[in-house]
Amino acid sequence: MKRQRLKITRREFLIGMTAAGTGFSLGMHLPMAVAKTAVPGDADAPSTPEINAWVVIEPDDTVIIRIARSEMGQGTLTGLAQLVAEELECDWSKVTTEYPTPGQSLARDRAWGSFSTGGSQGIRGSHDYVRKGGAVAREMLIEAAAEAWDVPMEECIAANSIITHKPTGRTTSFGKVAAAASQLVPPFEVELKDPADWKLIGKPVKRLDTVDKLTGKQTFGADLTMPGMLNAAIRQCPTFGGKLESFDATAVNGMPGVRKVVPVEDNAVAVVADTWWQARTALDALPVSWDRGENVQVSSDSISAMLDEGLDAKEAFVGNEAGDVTSGLAGATTTIEAIYGYPYQNHAPMEPMNATALWTPERCEVWCPTQNGEAALEAAAEAADLPANRCEVYKIHLGGGFGRRGAFHDFVRQAVAIAKQMPGTPVKLLWTREEDMQHGHYHPITKAKLTGGLDANGNLTALHMRLSGQSILASVNPNWMQNGVDMFVFQGLLPDGDHAISYSIPNLLVDHAMRNPPVPPGFWRGVNVNQNAVYMECFMDELAHAAGADPLAFRRKLMADHPKSLAVLNAVAEKAGWDTPPPKGVHRGLAVCKAFGSHVAACAEVSVSKTGKLRIQRIVAATDPGYAVNPQQIEAQVEGSFVFGLSALLYGECTIREGGVEQTNFSSYPTMLINEMPKVEVIIMPSGGFWGGIGEPTIAVAAPAVLNAIFAATGKRIRRIPLKHSDLRPA
């Protein structure tokens, strides 16, 4: 084995550790025990040298794997640890994990790559470099053992945390050589294993974070406490874009526990008190006046009219075009048209937004659940008015994220803005559920007008899908747009790539009339495939019906050039028994989509009673993510995707009145419960050769599969979501 060496010193590799090991930093190896150890001033220096950025091995053989992406229930912590451990050749039972801090990342030139945990990127965005991190550490451990034995390292192998010198059978453990290994210069190049040789990747190992969550040991941001900490409750202007005008602190200053009433940025006010309930109670009693601004005129009706205009507007951005849709439609034997709509949705994670901040003129520290530690650090530094290298963020596992805690760190900015007015005192800001419902960054609102043309043989020859509605990027990441076009709007409908359309249609036009109401949009788990798959898959069913064709057979004819999408569709059809009649009173619907790099399909079985009561009985779902790192975790994500997608379909809608969201809590923004949960059968069919996402793709097929099954049951096409608006009594 010939190896090239990277000419850098060990000191350069370690430099970040010392930079981060000062001040109020948490124990490097205990970031998960935040509440117990995060005592300001209680510095806890790292005790064991690392092998490399990814791996620390204790003398007792404990393996600490550093994970930059955030754990929010989706299991990425375990999946990423599996990838590192696969190459490291360590004993899986000895593996624990820790988060490197964003401050360490800054000091070490982003040694761990991106911290962003969204877009189903956890594994598919970092599989290469995290596996290399494990492989490099393994090589260094082997080299340390070989040097100790004075034998060529090529004669040594590592497995299960044991290094063996093959010719003599001598063995040593990772823990015994870790200190020596940490002094070596890392190899410049490492070869990754062939997938055929994987031992840990692909295994349904148990999650590393379950026990602490089950026993209640896990501390979430909302539970965080530290000595001297005060609590803050916040109220933001009920109208989007509105400002704080004034408040009368004297009315609440004498209330129990109240320490201070403070303005927060230009649109909110917070009460800081000994306990959160005291803060909230005083906030309820606080006289506040708002400058609500011009958006007070905005309502769901005005937004709907804005989108309706876009459906027929002359100007639109093109997302996918083939052939000539105008002549294709003109030459069709039959044309049909339909208009669909998808409303605003809120992320509504169970744990409302929160962050704890400690500010001094010299330094600012924040403890928070975040999907993007680097972005949280940037937000903290900006709000603290300090350089980023004098700030730090300690990540805490999330009580749900769904996109709310990734691109937006309003809660971090606010916590710092409050703490800045209480120098030297840690302050925990916790939003009420009502603030969380009314100050989200919502799944964007869109409508679609679809026009399809069939020839005399019932073949789909032309399709025009006009999308009208809100762009996320225009509001959130304008720099990601291309010449004013938001290509994310076309997720699931694009000519190729991770979000390619699953059909070949000779004359096709998908275009977007961008209409941006003043309601802040955001990336909501699944993002734009949620509505695009409803539009495409439900209309595909309408076209099949118009052609007098079976919905499966009709789709198959258009999918010859999309074999992987066809394979997942065929898999659900076969397992659901599409070719045999369903039980009496049960009806089936199909949907297929490519999203976040994975191919997904679902077959739903529903029944609808004479009184219109829907029962979603059974879902068969198939996923081809290329490689399946942890099958039981994939199964959990696919199952959970139906709860998220079907909750949106059944109930999810944020309506706008006087420029604000009307819904206030789960009473007005319901989620499906256990008694509505269908049986979910998951088919995982990794075809290899690519890395697709898991957390989001399946949400796209949940709603259209059920809507198509409802049509089969009732003869009714439901084109408005959520279903709570529709009378499902059979026609």
Place this chain on the structure above:
Amino acid sequence: MIMSAAALLDRNPEPDDADIDANITNICRCGTYNRVRRGIHLAVEIGKRGRSK
């Protein structure tokens, strides 16, 4: 959710699916419902095994 499941098992040591539907009314946004259901049934099984020792 875990506390609801524990409370249900205290009252009803062998709940069926209908009992679970009626008694577990907690919201889960991540969508663990089917796993919670399986977990409750598993807890009953483990409890029985423990008693028969």
